[in-house]
Amino acid sequence: MLYRTAGQFKTTYKADHALFPVRQDAWLLAFILLLAFVVFPLTASEFAFRALLIPVLIYSLAALGLNILTGYAGQLSLGTGAFMGVGAYACYKLMSIFPELNIVVAVALSGFFSAAVGVAFGLPSLRIKGFYLAITTLAAQFFLVWLFEKWGWLYNYSVSGAIQVPNISVFGITFAGPRASSVTQYYFVLVIVAVITWFAINITRGRIGRMWKAVRDMDIAAELVGINLMKAKLSAFAVSSYIIGVSGALFVFAWRGAAEPNLFDVSLSFRVLFIAIIGGLGSILGNYLGAIVIVALPVILGTLPQAMGIPVTPATAEHLNTMIIGSVIIFFLIVEPHGLARFWAIIREKLIIWPFPH
């Protein structure tokens, strides 16, 4: 009843092609956008911005990139962390070579660097498949992190080997660096995430997206019906790495403020993969749900014992955290291997016919 689609007639092809053909979906989206653009910035505390809102957005963007590669094109990747690093270091170098560059342009450009690296490491995917392919992305992961550490030019030969984000202002508003306010950074990230999400929804439901899905479901069959495998796989690597690179640049410039090479190690790759899998492979919505779970869980677990008055040392809390995240991942996989997005799909189905069971 709440989601009843009866009476929503589509009288033109254009209406049929709409991004959200069901009216309730559009309302829901409008509500979420209202929350994200108006309500959260007005009500959120500094802590909420730093620990929840900004990381959720950045992680979901990274997961979106990974999901395009793994969920839509079916190429398993374990090198997300390193590709995020490429984006971050590219943005850092761009900003230090051209200090006058607009930060938005720099972030957008840095994605192209990681896209290029992604395509280079994607080339073996034409021959290597499945878990064997995971090894080529892991090669990227370990090689690139090693490179971030050894290639002094990347971090301007700073003594610590880390990159520090300077204060960057556009039109008098500080977007990045120590002086930037959380609200500005939040809007900065939010706008980029919203634009890329819109782009991703459209690309995945169009010709290219269908090509990817065909390759994912069975690449030999896809080849037989005339899909150019090279084009499909490499375009998936390029688009995915571009998005991941942008998220990496935001990760450092709009959230962390500084980064050292081991920030981009394999555990970051796994965290993003968890988000994509818990959210649901092959869905756009899932990335946001997964990111909310993975980012919010440690925060909740960190504050819960104090709130309940149980004394726990920070070290124990952290280890408990790891343990609980491990169990939650297993739990989600057992309960719904298709991820939270499938949960939402089931709920939506039920709401359409509610209050009747069939």
Next chain:
Amino acid sequence: MDFLNSIIVQPFADMIGAPDFLLQVLWEGLVSGVLYALIALGFVLIFKSSRIFNFAQGIMVVFAALTLVGLYEHGVPALLALPLTLLVMLILAIAVERVVLRPLVNQPDIILFMATIGVTLFLIGLGEIIFGGENKVMITEQLYIPTGSFEFEPFGGFLLIEQKDVTAVIGAVLLVIALLVFLNKSKIGRAIRALGDDHQAALSVGISLSTIWVIVWFIAGIIALATGIVWGARAGVSFALEVIAYKALPVLMLGGLESVTGAIIGGLAIGILEKLFEIYWGQPLLGGNTEAWFAYVLALIVLLFRPQGLFGEKIIERV
């Protein structure tokens, strides 16, 4: 010219110039290669019998070693701690089968892979809570592993071979032989291989999937304990050991996911080649620490020519 010289000529000149050092490097490489091969063997066993890419093998090594040392520290005699640790690994195998694998039968590979990563995280957290995060010393002497060293003087140089490394190599060889005999001659071994060939056919002739999975995970646990003892004796026992799981992955890929021989040969090859590369090319030319990625790049290059690894089963694709 100078550059080419430093890549092509100089390293080999160094090798010939100091043959005793070269032997030392080769020996070190061989010992770590044996360890990589052992871990990869644990992976291969589980992959063969259940098509699960078991990421948790690395953490099982740490967990087994920590349990052994932890039990000893709590006053259990070393020789009693050993079977007790095996008991813990058996319980772990049963728990993993019951809680994680059984509900996930027939799921896509990636889901099972993620589940083993979940197991990894769980074991890391549990291990740190129970045993603490600090580095512990492996109870080498209490287990009657000799700790002295042999010294040789080949080519008028100097070569140091530690006895515990020799023990490690011999132990690993014995373990591998025992495993091969078990897999090829015993009834259970045949059942494991049958499951690896075809799940449904194996089930239909009355092989119990869950029993075999418990057995396989338990064997992987035994291998983990052996690896943990040997590696712990070299580098101490801590969660830093977990990185060796990442070392075993390229070994697997190089050898082929289904092949026991592949795991052994891949392990030895990667162990030796990465040491040679690090000493003669990595440190002088690239700033060192190339061991972090060398194995992967090597595996990648091999895979480009043989997508199923050196000894893997040929991938047959049908529509």
